[in-house]
Amino acid sequence: MAFPVAVLLYTWVFLPLAASEVFPPCVFPFIFEGTSYSKCTTNGTKDNQPWCAITSNYDKDHQWKPCTITDYGGNSGGHPCVFPFIYLRHTYYTCINKLSQGRFWCSTTGNYDKNRKWSYCADTRLGENYPTRACVFPFTYENKLYSSCTTAGRSDGRLWCSVFKNYDMNPSGAFCEPSEQAPCNFPFIYKNKSYSSCTKEGSFDGQLWCATTPNYDKHSRWKACATEEYGGNSNGAPCFFPFIFKNQSYENCTNEGEKSGRYWCATTRHYDVDLKFSYCADTKLGILEPLEEGRLLTQPPLAVPGNNTDSKEQCVFPFIYKGKSYSTCTKDGLFSWKLWCSLTANYDTNRMWKYCNPSDLQNQNSTQPY
Structure with missing residues (x-):
């Protein structure tokens, strides 16, 4: 077996892409030398090229093909998959084989319904029990309803979703892992409107989302917003502030x-x-309000963690903000209607603040001239 596979791999890699597309899809699992394989393998080769059987039993049928290691073909010319992507108004984090004669494909933008761009998936992405269904929101897990990807039930902090409405009854899910680990980009443009935080606007499954570039309308790049801490070497343990x-x-x-x-x-x-x-x-995360001269005030460091309106720290009047002196609480720089103040004499230097409460308004009045 080792020699024939190696020879066939050598001849196959020099075929043009169009010829490679005549290969049928891998079949997982398949039997090779009495062992079951649930993904591409290099066993039996001399050059470590991955391969798979194209029937369920190589020992019997001797039908195989070399596994592609990059996305290929399609009307995108082999552009890489983009996850997650929207197809028929559903969210997919994996390649799918719908309407493709069993061959797996993916969108090469975040929204196939909008852009209609796709590639065939690399065989090395696939395997037995590979989920091909969309995330379903909301879904039930251990009798609790989830409207977004969650780390619940996992010790490694990975975000996941159910592909059925009730995971307890149909325990099948997918990891909510984007193809590029990019942060939300705030603000972003969607349908010519600016968004400064995660939104459900345009979401058919009620999922919070954000764009990962400044303009979703142009780039169609997005991610599902995580509503809880995840990943890292703490495996999604909660933040500790400060x-x-x-x-x-x-x-x-x-x-x-x-x-x-x-x-x-x-x-x-x-x-x-x-x-x-x-x-x-x-x-x-998110942006509260754009400031003058194109500058942005992002969520500033709070005086105390949690509900900042309960802060016992005292406002400092007057204080400097953007070079201007304030002797009262202000809304300047915020999207919110709430008033805020600096906790030091110069916010521009120290960037310490809190939302004002009634006692702060009393204090500000005492500092104003009659």
């Missing part, structure tokens, strides 16, 4: 030092000591 990173205190999530740009948080007080982190829920 935490110390590089001898600096952080009161909210940061993307400093993260190559993908995703926001993260420490899960213990001293990241510098414990080196434990999770990626932050996307719903904790």
Whole structure:
């Protein structure tokens, strides 16, 4: 077996792409030398080229093909898969074989319904029990309803979804892992409207989402918004605020030092000591309001974690914000109708703030001239 497969692999790799498309799809699982294989294998080859059987029993039929290791063909000319993608208003995180004579394909943009661009999937992406159904929202897991991907029931912090309405009755799911680990891009444009946080607008399954580029209308790149911490080497443990990173205190999530740009948080007080982190829920992020001159005020570090309206810290009046002196609480810079104040004399330098409460309004009045 080793020699014939090696020879066939050698001849196949020099065929043009169009010729390679005549191969039928892999069949998983398949039997080779009495062993069952649920994905492409290099066993039996001398050059470590992956292959698969195209019937359920290679020992009997001797029918096989070399496995493709990159996405190929389609009307995208082999452009890589993009996950998640929308097909017939459903969300897919895996390649599918609908209407394709058993061959797996994927969208090469985040929305097949909109762009109609696709490629055949690399065989090395596939395997036995590979989910081919869309995520279903909401779904039931352990008698609890979930309207987004979750880490529930997992110890590794990976986000997943059910592909049936009731996972307890039909335990089949898919990992909610995008093809590119990019953060939400706030603000983003969708149907010519600007969004500063995750939205359900345009979502057919009620899933919160965000674009991963500044303009969804142009690029069709998006991700499902995580509503809880996930991944990292803490396996999705909750954020701990404030935490110390590089001898600096952080009161909210940061993307400093993260190559993908995703926001993260420490899960213990001293990241510098414990080196434990999770990626932050996307719903904790976003832009509150664009400021003048094109600058943006992102969610600033809060004085205390949790509900900042309960902060016992005192406003400092007057304070400097964007070079201007404020002797009262202000709405400047925020989308919200709420009033805020600085907790130091110069917000531009220290960037410490909180929402004002009634006692702060009393204090501000006492500092104003009659």
